Amino acid sequence: MGIIVQKFGGTSVASRDSCAKVAAKVKKAIGAGNKVVVVVSAMGRRPAPYATDTLLDLISSYCQEVESRERDAIASCGEVISAAILASALKAEGLNAMSMTGFQAGIMTDGNFTDARISSIDTSRLSMLLEEGIVPVVAGFQGMNRSGDITTLGRGGSDTTAAALAAALKAEKVEIYTDVEGVMTADPRIVPEARFQKNVSYHDMAEMANLGSKVVHPRAVEIAMKSRTPLVIRNTFSESEGTVVDDGPISDVGSTVPDKPVSGITHTLGVTRVLIDISGKSGEDVSLEVLNSLAAAGISIDMISLFADRVAFIVSDKDADRTEACLSGMGFEFSTKRGCGTVSVVGQIMRGIPGVMSKVVKALRDAGIEIIQTSDSHNSISCLMRAEDVERAARALHSEFEPGM
Amino acid sequence: MGIIVQKFGGTSVASRDSCAKVAAKVKKAIGAGNKVVVVVSAMGRRPAPYATDTLLDLISSYCQEVESRERDAIASCGEVISAAILASALKAEGLNAMSMTGFQAGIMTDGNFTDARISSIDTSRLSMLLEEGIVPVVAGFQGMNRSGDITTLGRGGSDTTAAALAAALKAEKVEIYTDVEGVMTADPRIVPEARFQKNVSYHDMAEMANLGSKVVHPRAVEIAMKSRTPLVIRNTFSESEGTVVDDGPISDVGSTVPDKPVSGITHTLGVTRVLIDISGKSGEDVSLEVLNSLAAAGISIDMISLFADRVAFIVSDKDADRTEACLSGMGFEFSTKRGCGTVSVVGQIMRGIPGVMSKVVKALRDAGIEIIQTSDSHNSISCLMRAEDVERAARALHSEFEPGM
Numbered sequence: 001m002g003i004i005v006q007k008f009g010g011t012s013v014a015s016r017d018s019c020a021k022v023a024a025k026v027k028k029a030i031g032a033g034n035k036v037v038v039v040v041s042a043m044g045r046r047p048a049p050y051a052t053d054t055l056l057d058l059i060s061s062y063c064q065e066v067e068s069r070e071r072d073a074i075a076s077c078g079e080v081i082s083a084a085i086l087a088s089a090l091k092a093e094g095l096n097a098m099s100m101t102g103f104q105a106g107i108m109t110d111g112n113f114t115d116a117r118i119s120s121i122d123t124s125r126l127s128m129l130l131e132e133g134i135v136p137v138v139a140g141f142q143g144m145n146r147s148g149d150i151t152t153l154g155r156g157g158s159d160t161t162a163a164a165l166a167a168a169l170k171a172e173k174v175e176i177y178t179d180v181e182g183v184m185t186a187d188p189r190i191v192p193e194a195r196f197q198k199n200v201s202y203h204d205m206a207e208m209a210n211l212g213s214k215v216v217h218p219r220a221v222e223i224a225m226k227s228r229t230p231l232v233i234r235n236t237f238s239e240s241e242g243t244v245v246d247d248g249p250i251s252d253v254g255s256t257v258p259d260k261p262v263s264g265i266t267h268t269l270g271v272t273r274v275l276i277d278i279s280g281k282s283g284e285d286v287s288l289e290v291l292n293s294l295a296a297a298g299i300s301i302d303m304i305s306l307f308a309d310r311v312a313f314i315v316s317d318k319d320a321d322r323t324e325a326c327l328s329g330m331g332f333e334f335s336t337k338r339g340c341g342t343v344s345v346v347g348q349i350m351r352g353i354p355g356v357m358s359k360v361v362k363a364l365r366d367a368g369i370e371i372i373q374t375s376d377s378h379n380s381i382s383c384l385m386r387a388e389d390v391e392r393a394a395r396a397l398h399s400e401f402e403p404g405m
Numbered sequence: 406m407g408i409i410v411q412k413f414g415g416t417s418v419a420s421r422d423s424c425a426k427v428a429a430k431v432k433k434a435i436g437a438g439n440k441v442v443v444v445v446s447a448m449g450r451r452p453a454p455y456a457t458d459t460l461l462d463l464i465s466s467y468c469q470e471v472e473s474r475e476r477d478a479i480a481s482c483g484e485v486i487s488a489a490i491l492a493s494a495l496k497a498e499g500l501n502a503m504s505m506t507g508f509q510a511g512i513m514t515d516g517n518f519t520d521a522r523i524s525s526i527d528t529s530r531l532s533m534l535l536e537e538g539i540v541p542v543v544a545g546f547q548g549m550n551r552s553g554d555i556t557t558l559g560r561g562g563s564d565t566t567a568a569a570l571a572a573a574l575k576a577e578k579v580e581i582y583t584d585v586e587g588v589m590t591a592d593p594r595i596v597p598e599a600r601f602q603k604n605v606s607y608h609d610m611a612e613m614a615n616l617g618s619k620v621v622h623p624r625a626v627e628i629a630m631k632s633r634t635p636l637v638i639r640n641t642f643s644e645s646e647g648t649v650v651d652d653g654p655i656s657d658v659g660s661t662v663p664d665k666p667v668s669g670i671t672h673t674l675g676v677t678r679v680l681i682d683i684s685g686k687s688g689e690d691v692s693l694e695v696l697n698s699l700a701a702a703g704i705s706i707d708m709i710s711l712f713a714d715r716v717a718f719i720v721s722d723k724d725a726d727r728t729e730a731c732l733s734g735m736g737f738e739f740s741t742k743r744g745c746g747t748v749s750v751v752g753q754i755m756r757g758i759p760g761v762m763s764k765v766v767k768a769l770r771d772a773g774i775e776i777i778q779t780s781d782s783h784n785s786i787s788c789l790m791r792a793e794d795v796e797r798a799a800r801a802l803h804s805e806f807e808p809g810m
Binding site: 206207210226228247248284285287288291292295304305306307308312355357358361362364365369370371372373374375376377378 | 611612615631633652653687689690692693696697700709710711712713717760762763766767769770774775776777778779780781782783
C-alpha cells in the first residue's frame, strides 16, 4: 500500500472508451489499497488539433518568429487539455479526479524553454489531494520557472514528469502505460523473433532508450534509477504484468547474473552520415569550428569520432540539408550519406565478455551488411549502416546473441 | 550496527607497524558496534618475494609453458600469505582474528582461470565466525571452481572479493583502504589543482575506473552499485573520512544535482595507437580477421573504431610488438604510434549538456595539444594524444571544467 504514479499517453484519451480503460487501471490500483497520481500526455500527433506539433504549427502560422516562451505557453496546453478531459472522464467513471497543470502539481523547472529540467517539486498540494482520496490528473511535459513562466520539458517530457513525481512522492512505482506489452528484445516490427522481457535493468533500459528504443524516455529511466523507483512498462489495453525496470537480475554476490550479456537490440533510422576530410589542416581548429557552427545552428550530432585527418558524425536526415549548407559555407571537403540507420547491441557486462565486437562484425558480414562506422561504450556497441540493411542487421544480431533466452 | 567489509592492500601488511594501523581501523569499527570482515591483497610488487608477479615469474623459471590452473594455484598464495600474516598480527594486537582462503570464505567462481568470475558465495562459515566475535581475514583475488580447483579473479581481484563479500553478507558498507585520502577530481601527481571529492556516484566511479583511475577496480564498483552497498575509499594511514561512492548527489526529483556535469578527469599512459588502412578491401572481412587474430593472441584492444576504409584502436605499449607482428603476418598496411595516452572527461549527465565535446576540443587546442582520436559514451569523452601531452591536457581540462567545485 503506497503511492503509484500512472502515466498514460495521448492515445489513452482518444475516446470515452479509452478513458474507461484508464479508469479501470486506476480503480484496480486503488482497489489494491494504493493512492494513485495520473500523468497524461497531449492527444495524438499532427494533424490532431491538440497535438503538440499542431499547436506549434498553429502559432507559427501567425508570425514568422515565435519566442520560445510563447512556444512553451501554447505547447503546454496540449497536456492541460488531455488532463481536463481525462479527469472529467474519470469522474464520469465514478472516480474522484481533479486535473492539474504542471505548476499546480508543484513542478518547478529551470528557465531553459522547450527543454527545461525539473529543479524541484513541492508535493504538498498533491499529498493533500491524495489524503482526501482525490486522484490528481497531472498534465505532463511541463512546469514553471522561477519567474512564473510556463516551461516544457522536451521530448518524452511526460515520462519525465511521471518519474520525477514518483521520486518526489517516494512512490512505490511508476507505471508507463503504452500500446505494447512491455520491453521486447528488439522492435518486433522488424525482428519478428523479438521476445518479451519480464525484467530489464535500469542501465540497459537507459542505454536502449538512448540508442533507439522508443518505449520510454531515457531521462525518465535515469530519474527512476537515481531514486530507486521501479518503473513498469505496461499495456493500457491488456491485463499483462508488463516489464519491470529495476536493478535487474542480480546474483547473490551483487553482480549481474551471467549467461545474459545482451539484453536487447535497438535501432534508429533516418540518419545521415557526415565525413569531413581535414587532412593537411590543424585538426583541433577544424573540429572546433565544425562543432561550434553546428551547435550554433541547433543541429544535434551523435556518434562523433574525431581524428587528426577526419571528422565523422551523424545527424538526423531532416538536418542534412542545413548541415551541408553549414559545412559548404565553411569551405570544407566533405561527403554525406543520407538514409542511414544504426543497430546497437546493448548489454550490461559487454566489456567483460571478450569478442563481442568480433561476434557483431561476423554476424553482419555473414548477412552481407556493410558497416559504415562503429562506436561502443561499456554496455553497447553501435553500427552505422544503410537504412535498408537495418532490418536484416537487427535480425542477424538478434539471432547471434539471442537476448532474453 | 552491522557488518563492514574492510579491504587492505599489500602495503598494509608490509610491516608490524602497518599491521597495527589495520588493527586500529578494525578496532574502531568494532568499537562502534560493527562486525568486521577483512580482505587483504598480496604483499607489494615485483621484486617483493610474495607479490603475484614474482610468484608467476618464479613458476615460469621452471618451465616454458605453465598451465593456467597452476598459475592460479601459485598466484593465489600471495594473498593467503598476506592473510595469515595479517591475522596473526591482528591477534598480537588483541583481536580475535582468523585467516581464510577464498574457498574457506565460501567464494565459488566459474572455471575461467586467471580471470574467473564469482558465481556464488556461501556465507555460512563467515557468519558463524562473526557470531563468535572472530574477525575473518580473507585472502582476496581468489575462489574455487566447481571441480575444486583454485581460481584467481584477474586484476583488481581483491577489490572484487571485498565488494562481493559485502553484497553476499548484506554489509552496511565496504571500505577500500589505500594510501590516498580518497577519490580526487584528477590524479594529483599530474594535476596539482585536483580536488578531494567527498561523494562520487557509482556510475561516474565505474567510468573513471574504466578510463584510468586506479583507486578501485571497476568490477568492484559494479558489484557495489548492483547490491546498493556504499563503497568508501579511505586512507589506511590517516583519520580522514574518505570518499563515499553511492548513488551520488541527487535532487528531490531523483535527477542528478545540476551544475556539476563533470566529476573527474582521468588519464592512461603507455598505449599504442594502431591505424590499419583497409581501403579497397571488404571492411567486414578485414575487421573480423583483425579482431579474431588479436583475440587469439590474447591482446586486449580498446577505443575501437571501425570504418569501411580504416580500423583504429589502441593496445598497451607492451603489446605493441606482438600486435605489429600479428598484423604484418596478415599482410596489412598499418601504422603504429607508441607512447600515447588518453585523457577522459567523466560526468553523469554529459549527454544532456550541449557543447561538452566542443569545450574539450577548445581547451586542448588552446593548450596546443593534438587530438589523435576521440571516443565518447553517455558519461565520458576520451581523447587519445601523445603521452607527453597527457599532463598538460589533464590540467587544461581540469581548469576548463573545474570538477568538484
